[in-house]
Amino acid sequence: MTDFFAAVGRRSLAIFERLGRGTLFLLQVCARLGFLFARPSLTLAQVWAVGVQSLVIIGVSGAFVGMVLGLQGYNTLVTFGTEESLGVVVAKSLCRELGPVLTALLFAGRAGSALTAEIGLMKATEQIPALEMMGVDPLRRLIVPRYVAGLISMPLLAMIFTAIGVLGGYFCGVGLLGVDEGAFWSQMQLHMALGTDIGNGVVVKSIVFGAVVTWIALFEGFDAVPTSEGVSQATTRTVVNSSLAVLALDFVLTGLMFD
C-alpha cells in the first residue's frame, strides 16, 4: 500500500519537475532572444527547415480539407435549400478552428518531431557538451534560431493552409457542385469579420500554437535521455504532448475569443 502511494507521489513529482524545467528552459530561451539579431542567417536556415519544407504537406492538406468541407457542407445545406451559405461554412470553420489547429497538428508531426530528434541526437552524440567546452552557449547557438523559426513559420503556414482551404472549398462548391459563385463570395464576405475571424482566429491562434509546439519540441530534445532509446521516446512525447496542448489551448482560446 505504501509502495502505491510512493509511486503516485514520485510520478506527480516527476511531472511537476519536468513542467518546472520546461518553464525555466523557455525563460532562458526568451532571455537570449536578442541573439537572433547577432546571427540572423542561423534563423534563416531554420525557417527553411521548419517552414519551407513543410509547405507541401500543409498545402496539400489544406486543399483536401477545404474540398471535404465544401462537399459535406453542400450535402447538409442543400437539404435546407441554403447552399448559398456554403462560403460562410467553409470560411468560418477554416479560419476559426480547422486552419490553425490542423496546421499546428501537422506542424508538430512534421517539424516538431524533426526538431526534437535533431537536438536529441546532438545531445546523444555529445555535440552539445562539445559546444559548451568551446565556450559556445548551446541555447543561443542552437535553440534560439529554431524557436524564432517556429514562431515565424507557424502563422505563415496557418495562413497558407486557410487560404488554400478556402480555394479548395470554392473549387468543390462552385466548380463541381454548381453553387452560385457570386453568392458564395458575397455571403462569406457578409459574415466574416476581419478582427474576430481572421485576426483572432487565424493569426492569434497560430502564433500561440507555434510558440507552444516549438517550445515543447525543443525542450523535449534538449531534455532527452542521451541514448537512441531516449531520443525516440522524446520524439514520441513531442508529438503526443504538443497535440494535446494544441487541442486543449484551442478550447481555452475559443472560449476567450468568441462569445
Next chain:
Amino acid sequence: MKITRTMEIGVGFFVSLGLAALLMLALKVANLTSFGNSDGYRVLARFDNIGGLQERSAVKMGGVLIGRVTRIDYDSDSYRAVVEMQIDPRFREIPVDTAASIYTAGLLGEQYVNLDPGGDEEVLAEGSELEITQSAVIMERMLQEFLYSKTVKDENS
C-alpha cells in the same frame, strides 16, 4: 547547415506566400475594401420590434446593398429599439421621408433593413432619423393572429 542561394530564395518565397495568403483572407474572405469603419454617414431609425436584426446586417435600397447596421440599442423612454445604420457615402441623395422596414431575405434567411425612398427635397445627413418605420414580421405573432381569426370565424358560423 550551410546557407545556399536556394534556401534564401525559398524562405523569401515562403514569407511572401504567407503574406499573400493573409492578404487574400483579408480582402477576398473578410472583404476589407467595402464599407470601412470610418466611411459614410450614420442615420437612426426607431422600430417597435427588430426581430432577428443584428449588428453588421445589411441595409438595402431597391435590393442594392448601401450600408450596414452599426449599432442596436434600446430606448427605454419610448420603449423602442434604436438602430444606427452607416450608409456608404456614394449614396448621398436619400430623401428624409424615406421609410425603413425590416425584411427577411428568403424564407429562412437573414433579416435586413430596407429603405423605400420618399419624395422630399431634403436629403439625409449625418445623424438624421428616419421617422417612418415598419417592424420586423414575427412568425409566431402572425400565426397567432391567423389562428385567432380562424377560431372567431368558426365560432360565428
